[in-house]
Amino acid sequence: MEMEKVLYILSELSDRDVDWLVQVGKKTPVAAGSTLIREGQPVNTLYILLEGALVVSISAMERQIAKLDSGEVVGEMSFIDAYPPSATVQTLEDSLVLAVPRAKLAAKLQQDEGFASRFYRALAILLSQRLRGTTRQLSEESHAASEARAACHVDGQLMLAQTRFERLLQEPEFVQS
Numbered sequence: 001m002e003m004e005k006v007l008y009i010l011s012e013l014s015d016r017d018v019d020w021l022v023q024v025g026k027k028t029p030v031a032a033g034s035t036l037i038r039e040g041q042p043v044n045t046l047y048i049l050l051e052g053a054l055v056v057s058i059s060a061m062e063r064q065i066a067k068l069d070s071g072e073v074v075g076e077m078s079f080i081d082a083y084p085p086s087a088t089v090q091t092l093e094d095s096l097v098l099a100v101p102r103a104k105l106a107a108k109l110q111q112d113e114g115f116a117s118r119f120y121r122a123l124a125i126l127l128s129q130r131l132r133g134t135t136r137q138l139s140e141e142s143h144a145a146s147e148a149r150a151a152c153h154v155d156g157q158l159m160l161a162q163t164r165f166e167r168l169l170q171e172p173e174f175v176q177s
Contacts, residue, residue: 007071008122008125008126008129009073009122009123009125009126009176010118010122011122012118012119012122012125013115013118013119013122014115014118017045017077017115017118017119020108020115021048021098021100022098024101024105024108025048025098025099025100025101026098026099027050027096027097027098027099028096028097028098028099029094029095029096030052030091030094030095030096030097031094032091032092032093032094032095033087033090033091034090034091035055035072035088035090035118036089036090036091037075037078037085037087037088037089038085038088038095039057039058039059039084039086039087040085041083041084041085041150042084043075043078043079043084043085043102044101044102044103045075045099045100045101045102046073046074046075046076046079046099046100046102046105047073047074047075047089047097047098047099047100048071048072048073048097048098049069049070049071049072049074049095049096049097049101050095050096050097050098051069051070051095051096052070052091052092052093052094052095052096052097053067053068053070053091053092053093053095054067054068054072054074054089054092054095055067055068055089055090055092056068056074056087056088056089056090057087057088057090058086058087059087059088065087067092067166068089073123074089074128074138075089075102076123076126076127076135077127079102079106079172086155095150097149101150126172129167150164158173
């Protein structure tokens, strides 16, 4: 069970902060195939995936862009910037989430500056790690695409050579002098 992502958050929060999250949040079982967050629709909850797996997809790309394991946090971007989500998040298998209501979390952040400081720092670290992972993944994809282009170039050169060879075969016979 991968818990690295939630550890970024829990390492920054105090025991009292975590107690508050547990008290306010609701452990909720979610059936496989359920939608937690729908692209373009407001999000009223921050979710921490306790057990299970999620998939993230973007309709414009018509494909899944990420698989998230236990310990992931979702809904945090819309919480931070108040924009509707840019992706849909669904359960890949039966899962268990800690659902923290947006309104209660926002009120706590307004009332408790220490909690706010620790919470926002935790989210900044989480998002930074996500961005680093995405950059690494894109870099690997770019490297793979570069290798594929090189192979395609070689294949293209081979096809050109094959065409030229076939042309040689079709030329009238050479006269020997």
